[in-house]
Amino acid sequence: MITGQKTTPTKNIKTLQVIQSEVENSNRIALSVDCIIFGFDEAKLKVLLIRSDLKKYAGKWSLLGDLVFPNEDLDAAAYRILKQRTGLSDVYLEQVSTFGTVNRHPAGRVVTVAYCSLINVQHHKLNILDNELHWHDIKNVTDLAFDHQQIFDTCLQQLQKRVQEHPLGFNLLPKKFSLRDLQNLYEAILGIKMDRRNFRKKFFSMDFLIDLNEMEQDVPHRPGKLYKFNFEKYEKRKKKWIGIDF
């Protein structure tokens, strides 16, 4: 609750007091987790943000965060928050980095651990009950609350690196996808244009795609073939993946 995204102002004030007394009286530091939830939709890479309700950052967007419970594993806290916010549980989730400058949070000393997750906007249809929660095109993410812009930038960079070593991208796509979908995803994540023939060649040579012998439906042009990712085969031989310099 320290990070304040879904709390009432009253709760925030209380938390502020608690933390400030800690800072003065003991050797204590509050610990939170922030989740950077990437999704892919309309050929754009998006990130899930919530409107900050701290006065200091009124109108700004922030990451989904919460305090870690004292009897809760750090990883478990990240999964809990992801589930709380999106209803999702069976997704890729990875610790990225920890941010701990003294004044990063206005409510007191809060060190936060950033976790990155990739979810499938189309497939999972997460329940956004809270209308303060929205998907943002990463190109428009420029001025987040707290130090969340820095955290976001770090996570995006890490995603760009990781996606070149492991086929994480498939977690962002629907189960059935065309090669154009896949290439759009990579272009959106890496922010570059890629050669279509070389792209296809590379993925076919990896031999992780299963041809479904189905075609796209309802596209306003020649439909492409649909594929699914062979997760079993991939798990068997995890190794360095495609390497595009950037």
Next chain:
Amino acid sequence: MITGQKTTPTKNIKTLQVIQSEVENSNRIALSVDCIIFGFDEAKLKVLLIRSDLKKYAGKWSLLGDLVFPNEDLDAAAYRILKQRTGLSDVYLEQVSTFGTVNRHPAGRVVTVAYCSLINVQHHKLNILDNELHWHDIKNVTDLAFDHQQIFDTCLQQLQKRVQEHPLGFNLLPKKFSLRDLQNLYEAILGIKMDRRNFRKKFFSMDFLIDLNEMEQDVPHRPGKLYKFNFEKYEKRKKKWIGIDF
């Protein structure tokens, strides 16, 4: 002090009480930093360890750690600990990962942030006043206290990755080194043998080595040429570095 490496038993007991009361009474989690200090000597990659003085881990070795002060930036805490233990300040230091399972520390809930640093054993001659502090060949690091084995393994893996992207290795060598020294370093870090001609070719082609027109002294064989690393030139064009699959 929670991690207990340089404290008296009395201090440890006190800390234990403090943390246990926290865990029971409030939403608090203690935060520490552990430093994984790599060095290179006698053609071996080494890590600096201290003997644990917690009874539970009597006789075992552990990493250098300490609590983060409430008014201290996380990065600053890592530099402080490194300086306290070794006297060094102007070295490469990087956050690796945060470890936060509930029962990782016997004294209570302590989440720790691991930082990795690379120091130059020959050049800096750090003052090991405490004779419970020793350099260990990484090959012999097998059974550390707490979850420090896991932390160490993670850091070594990260070092292996990083060293293939950035010339961190030079921080481990003396200012003047031979190409044999350099290759020994890479072989020690990566745990593989490399082809001498290809290795030299790769480094010369990167054009970061400055030929000092000096030769090794006091070696029991034909002396090699000495070089230094061109840090200025490297800083100007940071980019992806050598890439050896592993």
Next chain:
DNA sequence: TATTTAATGTGTAAATTAAACACATTATTG
């Protein structure tokens, strides 16, 4: 229904990078 449109689907050649591999040279040691 024929034409246009906008995408899919495919192969090869050149350039770059990585890997394999052997012998002459030099200083030290005995």
Next chain:
DNA sequence: CAATAATGTGTTTAATTTACACATTAAATA
């Protein structure tokens, strides 16, 4: 002065990456 143990050096082959163009298909439109 002979033996030793290391340094120093190039070329060839294989593998990977990059650049690049045209026929095909289905939908949309005239």
